[in-house]
Amino acid sequence: MNSIHKILYQDSRNLEDIPSESIDLIVTSPPYPMIEMWDEMFGNQNPDILKALSCGDGPLAFNLMHEILNSVWNEAFRVLKNQNQ
Numbered sequence: 580m581n582s583i584h585k586i587l588y589q590d591s592r593n594l595e596d597i598p599s600e601s602i603d604l605i606v607t608s609p610p611y612p613m614i615e616m617w618d619e620m621f622g623n624q625n626p627d628i629l630k631a632l633s634c635g636d637g638p639l640a641f642n643l644m645h646e647i648l649n650s651v652w653n654e655a656f657r658v659l660k661n662q663n664q
């Protein structure tokens with residue numbers, strides 16, 4: 580089986596260059612919400628996360644971090660082929 584490999588160094592919340600249902604497999608290692616080493620990275624994508632963390636509102640920060648990941652998962656779902664078809 581042949582495979583095609585292409586590196587796109589970009590924000591995975593918007594994969595508009597990739598056609599829908601064109602990818603066979605996604606392997607991902609996302610940043611982990613509420614692990615301190617990723618706080619700044621999440622905060623750069625949504626400053627409200629840093630505000631929530633500085634106010635001690637962990638649940639809000641957690642949800643906002645997952646909103647970022649949800650955008651990534653939505654794009655992953657869009658570009659993946661439906662193997663049932």
Ligand SMILES: C[S@@+](CC[C@H](N)C(=O)[O-])C[C@H]1O[C@@H](n2cnc3c(N)ncnc32)[C@H](O)[C@@H]1O
Nearest residue numbers: 589590591592607608609610611620624647651
């Ligand atoms: C847990 S690390 C994975 C590291 C990688 N597996 C490695 O071995 O180097 C999460 C990575 O996701 C990247 N990242 C965070 N938000 C992203 C986004 N919106 N789009 C693309 N990459 C993102 C981070 O910069 C970080 O490099």
